[in-house]
Amino acid sequence: MYDEDDERPVTLDRRDGPYGEIALRRSGGRYEIIANGTFLMDTSDGRSERLLVDAALAALPADRTGLSVLIGGLGVGFSLARAAGEPRWARIAVAERERAVVDWHRAGPLGAFSEGALEDPRVSVVEGDLVAYVRNADVTYDALCLDIDNGPDWTVTEGNGGLYGPAGLAACRERLEPGGVLAVWSAQPSAAFDDALGSAQFTQVRTIEIPVNRGVPDVVHLAIKPA
DSSP: OOOTTOOOOEEEEEEEETTEEEEEEEETTEEEEEETTEEEEESSOOHHHHHHHHHHHHTSOTTOOSEEEEEEOOTTSHHHHHHHTOTTEEEEEEEESOHHHHHHHHSSTTHHHHTTGGGSTTEEEEESOHHHHHHHOOOOEEEEEEOSSSOTTOOSSGGGGGGGSHHHHHHHHHHEEEEEEEEEEESSOOHHHHHHHHHTTOEEEEEEEEOOSSSSOEEEEEEEOOO
């Protein structure tokens, strides 16, 4: 019988994906996603992932209706579950490049954390690279809630760095409706990224900090596309 107090990690699934190895691991009472041997995220505390969506919604006018949001990526599902629990979001897209992660939600233990949101008729899954999607899609959103790495200054996948530079931020701006919100999760504050958002013609740039048990706080960087 499994003992939740047993902290020894157990790998539940490991696959070769388009960007290397991706694994789902159980350690104690939490699940962890590991990419190419590097820890990405776990299910221990979803406060900052939920705040990513809450802060974006709060930054939109209260009388704005039929709202749409792009969440990237799916991860352990906290952000998607939060969005699906808010009726103001009329259209929810979630971009995830690892098919394994989608499978772990549809038919695996992570479904408990996304709370069945993938079955919500408002939700669609974009299976593919978020950076490429943001640059090439022909659809716009009221909010982009992006959490695909450890942050602008700490990328696990080299290609993700392009999202945080001038070209990537310009693409994010194009994917937003006028007055739309860009919200970016990070494992640490980045003054340089705040400056980059201003240089990319976003306004009302600010950072919300979320205390963690150890180390520097998680943060959500927020910025608005001018109306």
